[in-house]
Amino acid sequence: MRRTFVPAALLLASLAVTPLAHAQAPPRAQSQARPAAAAGQRFDRTRLATVVPAVEAAIARKELPGAVVAVGTERAVEWQATIGQRQVQPTPEPMTADTIFDAASLTKVVATTTAIMLLVEEGKLRLTDRLATYLPGFEKYGKRDITIRHLLTHTSGLRPDLEFNPEWNGYDTAISKAIDEVPVARLDERVIYSDINFFLLGHLVKVVSGQPLDEFTRTRVFVPLGMKDTMFRPPASLAPRMAPTERCRPISFPCGQPDGTWLRGVVHDPTARRMDNVAGHAGLFTTAADLARFARMLLNGGTLDGVRIMAPLTVARMTAPSTPPGERNVRGLGWDINSSYSSNKGDLLPARSFGHTGFTGTSLWVDPGTKTFIVFLSNRVHPDGKGDVGALRARVANIVGGAIRVAPAPVVDTHDFSAVGPSGTVGGRSVPLRTMTGIDVLQAEGFARLAGRKIGLLTNHTGRTRGGQSTIDAFVASKNLSVVALFSPEHGIRGILDEDVPSSVDEKTGLTIHSLYGKTRRVTPEMLQGIDTMVVDLQDIGARFYTYMSALGYLLEDTASRGIEVVVLDRPNPINGWQVEGPRPDPQPEGAERSYIAYFPTMPVRHGMTLGELAKLFNEERKIGAKLTVIEMRNWSREAWWDETALMWVNPSPNMRNLTQATMYPGIGAVEYANLSVGRGTDAPFERIGAPWIDGQMLAEALNARSLPGIRFYPIVFTPSSSVYKGEECQGIYFIVTDRTSLRPVRVGLEIVAALAKLFPGKLELKRTATLFGSADQLSRAMTGEDPAQLAAQWAQDEVNWTTLRAKYLLYR
Template sequence: MSWVAHPTVFAEPRGPAPFSDIDSMMTEAVAKGNIPGGVVVIGHNGKIVYRKAFGSRSLEPLREPMTIDTIFDLASLTKCIATTTSAMKLLEAGRIRLNDPVAAYLPEFAQNGKQDVTVRDLMTHYSGLPPDLDLQSPWQGREAAFQMAMQTKLQDPPGSRFVYSDINFETLGFIVEKVSGMQLNEFAEANIFAPLGMAETRFLPPKEWRPRIAPTEYDEHGDMLRGIVHDPTARRMGGVAGHAGLFSTGDDLAKFAEELLSGHRVLSLSAVVKMSTPQQPPNAASLRGLGWDIDSPFASNRGELLPVGSFGHTGFTGTSLWIDPVTDTYVILLTNAVHPHVGKSVVSLRARLATAVVESLQLTVGEEEKLALARITGYNESQMAARRLSVRDGDVKTGIDVLEAHNFRELQPDPSRPVRIGLVTNQTAIDSRGLRTPDVLSRVPGLQLTAIFSPEHGIAGKLDTTDISQSQDAATGVPIYSVYGESDAKRRPSDGAMASVDTIVYDIQDIGVRFYTYESTLGYFLEAAAKAGKQILVLDRPNPINGAFVQGPVADAGRESFVDYWQTPVRHGMTIGELAKMFNAERSIGARLAVVPMEGWMRGDWFDSTGKLWIDPSPNMRSLNEAVLYPGIGMIEATNISVGRGTDTPFEVVGAPWIDAVKLASYLNARKIAGVRFVPVSFTPNASAFANEKCGGVNLISTDRDAVDAPELGLEIAAALLRLYPDNYKIAPLDTLMLNRTSMNSLAAGEDPRRVAEDWRDSIQKFQELRAKYLLY
């Protein structure tokens, strides 16, 4: 079973003893005293292919041999198996929502600034809560734990940083109980364990099970813990908690793993996929599902070879479970490594075990599945695959380079009857030799360049006016028609100009942002070509801010305009050629479209990885740094602030005469916004908003461009200005370019920008599924 394009998986055990490496490493771990003993269960293609016990179940007070039916304290595996699955049952029933504030279910939780923490934040460990409840004071009981969790103060803003926290799942357990009306252990038994036949899985195991339970360590009174939860917080809570307390066997966990891979008696496939694919804040470094780990610092039990599309979790006592839907494989390791004393680590053993399983079963994944997995891991995958793009020195051939290499066959030159070409272009259209596309096409026998169409900013890309008149290209003598102006009609080619050409060629460098008007110009020419019955050929160019990340709100339907040709997120992660294919199909334009793809471009390439010369695509887009910030800073430009137009660093500064620079920078830095820092500055723009007025504000420093979610950054700045300067800042015009009324209303109402951004997740996912049909790379 696979959730990723049904891969072809080859599983041929290596040699006569395919699992001998596993036998050896487990025997060695016991001999070295790293673990008293353990149970390993491996499943593949719906069957258990390995099941064995090693070493001792108990060393003190008496030595007992490990048996395959030993019951283990699962520790934090409780979070996934009991609490997460219970929460997902309630989510499927519509009784909880991931983006709801926790306080919607537990009103007491809102105190001490936690009103914006969501259920999703709890389940991904991005809540901002500290790691655990205070164990220094002598509290006891579930009610005391509940009150402490409700009163806990945040140590980080919600969504800003991954901190593994037991309080997250203690609180999630309380939500399950509040919504279901049942104790967590009762709900899990009725809705998970009983339906799956997990008869030896439960909180508070009965006394008759104790001879088969693996002991952990001595408690504070000197008594060996056996059948009593090891975790001290769960123990004070009476043994039932959302973060720890569950006991189980290898065989029962195999039933659970198989359920997630192919059963769907407890959860639907969509729910399983939801909780086992990345749900952390966009571009966060640690990949977390809902409850499950995908690729965080705690994901060592994935090993070196299991793909990042797999998921799992560990437990402090020495337990782990890793599940790989791509190869239909699971690996269960149960030990009581804390017995008889805490101090030994099984981190290395977990990793080596997972790697040995892949090697023993000779698991491989096809190229198609690797591409599909890239939707989870990001592209140009680097060491930790934590949505980090590796930097490379590429040599990209753009569409015009490829067209030249093909001897222009896509245009079908005919010297006896030259093909009349209308070229939509500007200063960015050069080939690898530095030749302009107009010059290249004008010299091809069998082609006749009869018209050039210039977009916003004119043929040279230097004008900031709507008054751009027709002119003539000095080098070729070809007339240049402006397709930019105040009216919609002036932004489209005239019927007369279209009649003078046989084929439209589009070659302009885009910036990768929805409201950058070159994209609408493309759409208008698709419409014009369809209307006139002309072919249109798009010469593709890189998305300078890469094609891996998709960010920001999707534009509302019915609000299409020259700054919103189609319902895409602000940062769509597509090239201009891919957009052309999508526009033509999704808007049912029906143009005779062809795209000349690039060669050598990878989706994770920032512009500096392409080997191409940076040419300012517009007067105020002067560097890649500005392009990184533009999806957010440009989005808020319509409000009453300066974004640095009229300075040397447009889109790298934000300010206004009424802003206290130090106060704003301090507030924004305290928000711990990923990938960016803020330096208080004063500046005086010589054009545009607040021209010749001294402005206080911030200089934005990108510290990690892979981590920057620029549209959310824009919201953060707008929310900060609204909070600090409610009488000065006019937020309503923000929706001019954001074009998402739900987000606008939430932000204007004072909702935390991270909460607003979380609500983009589902629409972004739907868009990514749509855009997948049109991706060329």
């Protein structure tokens, strides 16, 4: 195994060194170092030398083929090691100090962020500028307010990357696809690490400067800094110095050759390859020497060797926290500070250090307090994509941190950028109060829109005015319309039944109540006798398998051919109208009746729409052709949860008793057809889960170890008085929602399935669970040990397809 390391500060232009048999530097190298006293104040060299065996051990575990590690200060590279091989297939090649690596996502900070900040300090951009100002058409689908800051901090709400299938190719195609993206989260809601953010920023550089990103960074950054081996699209003449990555697989075209040739000097990232190898998120190639120069420039406040690249205030702003208050993933502009991606900083480097990683096995971390940088370059994806240097990079950072022999200087922030919100607002969000539902609006208008109508009313106990009057009573009391009959959905007109509902007569009004959840779920011609308008007032819960939306869909179908108008009195989605989550349901057999728990074929579990919006979507996308009117709410926005409406909570169904249960329902309801109690028959349904065969302590410990966002678990014992395991003592877990905005309840449901299958082999029976959850394949893969996080990531395309489809039917901002 080849290993070379150079203590002290060799000239950066001559990093190619001779292999050493021992960890002690040769006299010649020592003679080229700066004075020993100055160097000794910074690092313990004996400790630094232990980086080499740590990397060698990882190579032996096949975590990487080799690496170049450089440690330095604002003045020079103080220590460097060249370890292992840069190529193991098809023929072995030793690692050299001048090996050129595919930097992967280091492109985001070394090239794109730097370019954007140069344009900012020149007054050509502002961080609060909307991207749509420079990219016409980007504003559609709710992207109007996405700013440059949102892209730089990964808080735009855009998904991680474009899909690979169907196949596409071309720089302009990628930009066009990004213009058509629909956000999967709201502005500043959470950090979603996104390549789309950064190839849009790379395109912005081209639009504003008139130069493509590779040319702009070459002339403005790399050449002035003396980064002679840093570039996009390296020439073939440099191939012998390139660290190869993987063979290019057909699914990741374009590969350049049909035989799956080795990627060597061709960018590993498939999206960047499709964008002609120059993109804002990937495509840069570089060496340890060049990255050391870049890091020294940052530590020197934007200057190196008398050449100023950017202003000191630009560097400070770029590397200061810029994500919203309360965001657990703290990021600067482009740079990572303290997030789920920053494990490579280790445990000792100060909280205000900053850096970034690259998928291929690269990283750069900089600590302004101790004036230290760490460059770690590897091609861990060579030869088969199975390498992993996450833990190793952290170990190396800890070794370097333990070798630093100077106290960190205080890093003074002169501005608090972390509270900057969308479009320049500061902190928080504006949520309207005192929402008026559709019945409130209609009543305030004196029912004028329905004057003279003969009404059939599909409602239940959730249909009530803000003042507490039932919608039935409000309609009957109105003198300018006539109520002919009532219609009840699942759970009955009073919402208390958990079984088939018989037709009956309303005791107070004497009106016939036609059940749509008994002998039939269809509105028959006989039921519609004497009716010219059907009015719907039901409180939905926001999940695909909650059946009130299906009752509405069937009603639209059954009235369309009869010329009967359907009027929907809209109500809030209690778990907000912007978060979408989960897989689409598996396809139904050709010609099958539309499922009552999966009425629309591409709807994720959590749909993020109101019942009125769903009615519009069903009517158009199903080509039902019903005469439809939606009485819109007033004073409701998509980001509002139920408790922000000032509306009285009424249990929409017997086991939906509070907002916490509604929040968990899309995930826990999705798995309740398994042999599990979800708390029905207790005082807290959907806030717990259990079974006689579960060890609650084991399950809580396993799930808490997953560090799922927005939720914690503790073990409990309970005995349901009804439903599954009635009268049997169950052990299980109770859910504590710690952050409802970051919570992903459908992911929680899948995590529970995976944990139960692993902890209690052979006990969990899924039965018909796929009919609720939607994807039998994903449930099966979770049962056989696949990581639920990776499975949940595969919902992204289903979620984006849904948010794109629903966009034109949304009634509220």
